Amino acid sequence: MISKITDCTTLNNNVKMPWLGFGVWQIENPKVLNFAVKTALKAGYISIDTADAYGNERDVGIAVKESGIPREKLFITTKLWNARQREGYDAVLRAFEASRKRMGFEYLDLFLIHWPIKGKYIEAWKAMIKLYKEGVIRAIGVSNFHIHMLQDIMDQTGVVPAVNQVELHPWLNQEPLVQFCRENGIQVEAYSPLMNGHIREVRELNDVAAKYGKTPAQIVLRWDLQRGIVVIPKSVHENRIIENADIFDFELTKEDMEAINSLNRNKRFLPDPEHVNF
Numbered sequence: 001m002i003s004k005i006t007d008c009t010t011l012n013n014n015v016k017m018p019w020l021g022f023g024v025w026q027i028e029n030p031k032v033l034n035f036a037v038k039t040a041l042k043a044g045y046i047s048i049d050t051a052d053a054y055g056n057e058r059d060v061g062i063a064v065k066e067s068g069i070p071r072e073k074l075f076i077t078t079k080l081w082n083a084r085q086r087e088g089y090d091a092v093l094r095a096f097e098a099s100r101k102r103m104g105f106e107y108l109d110l111f112l113i114h115w116p117i118k119g120k121y122i123e124a125w126k127a128m129i130k131l132y133k134e135g136v137i138r139a140i141g142v143s144n145f146h147i148h149m150l151q152d153i154m155d156q157t158g159v160v161p162a163v164n165q166v167e168l169h170p171w172l173n174q175e176p177l178v179q180f181c182r183e184n185g186i187q188v189e190a191y192s193p194l195m196n197g198h199i200r201e202v203r204e205l206n207d208v209a210a211k212y213g214k215t216p217a218q219i220v221l222r223w224d225l226q227r228g229i230v231v232i233p234k235s236v237h238e239n240r241i242i243e244n245a246d247i248f249d250f251e252l253t254k255e256d257m258e259a260i261n262s263l264n265r266n267k268r269f270l271p272d273p274e275h276v277n278f
């Protein structure tokens with residue numbers, strides 16, 4: 001049982017990754033970002049998920065340093081933006097170095113291809129492999145990859161991504177992808193786990209939440225953990241940052257897990273990665 005905020009999954013290269021992380025997409029205001037990241041670290045989160053595209057890598061680095069927590073106690077993820085992927089191999093290498101410098105860290109824990117760009121992601125993956133071999137990133141992975149895309153990079157490079165970060169929540173449970181990743185040693189990480197703020201619309205969660213004395217958000221985050229999925233909720237409010245981390249003292253029954261699984265509608269709030277035109 002996953003029973004504390006510092007509990008980790010072991011990735012396919014033996015690196016430990018915390019089950020719970022803090023997402024910082026759409027936190028653009030530096031003061032708000034600084035407050036949110038420091039509040040999350042104070043609440044015990046030890047993993048932060050950012051991206052070049054979020055425009056806040058520098059501010060994440062500053063907040064981490066100001067927190068006083070030693071870098072090696074934390075797990076920091078960032079992502080390769082699509083424009084750099086389109087520019088090719090050398091641009092990927094440069095993009096990583098730029099992200100690393102902006103954050104002010106000697107190394108990063110996880111670097112992800114943010115979205116699959118057809119005809120470009122294999123080259124990007126080869127550049128990521130080079131960075132990994134150089135030791136500046138502890139693990140490399142992808143984001144928004146469908147099964148056939150994962151199969152493609154594995155077939156063409158022989159290197160299995162450590163992580164696939166995808167949109168995943170009660171209306172998009174991604175069961176076939178989760179199954180495929182499980183079989184291939186790829187850790188699934190759920191983004192937009194609270195449906196980018198639409199969680200309250202899932203009325204069925206209210207009864208489950210009342211039964212456990214928890215909130216719908218906590219029920220969903222616990223459902224992720226019990227499926228073996230890393231989860232990275234975002235909030236700028238102290239009470240919610242704490243609430244979203246208070247998910248380690250209860251266990252959903254098999255029946256309640258299945259009830260949440262059955263809410264699937266294959267509904268996406270973000271674009272289908274099959275058609276990336278941004």
Ligand SMILES: NC(=O)c1ccc[n+]([C@@H]2O[C@H](COP(=O)([O-])OP(=O)(O)OC[C@H]3O[C@@H](n4cnc5c(N)ncnc54)[C@H](OP(=O)(O)O)[C@@H]3O)[C@@H](O)[C@H]2O)c1
Nearest residue numbers: 023024025191192193194195196197217233234235236240
């Ligand atoms: N790889 C990708 O392409 C990708 C795409 C999207 C997201 N992500 C990552 O995943 C992270 C999380 O996804 P997300 O930011 O889309 O959304 P999310 O975590 O699903 O939901 C965040 C929204 O829910 C609200 N919220 C937070 N805690 C709540 C609670 N306990 N009860 C009710 N509402 C709550 C937040 O509002 P307040 O902030 O006002 O509290 C915010 O509007 C991102 O920050 C990012 O790191 C990655």
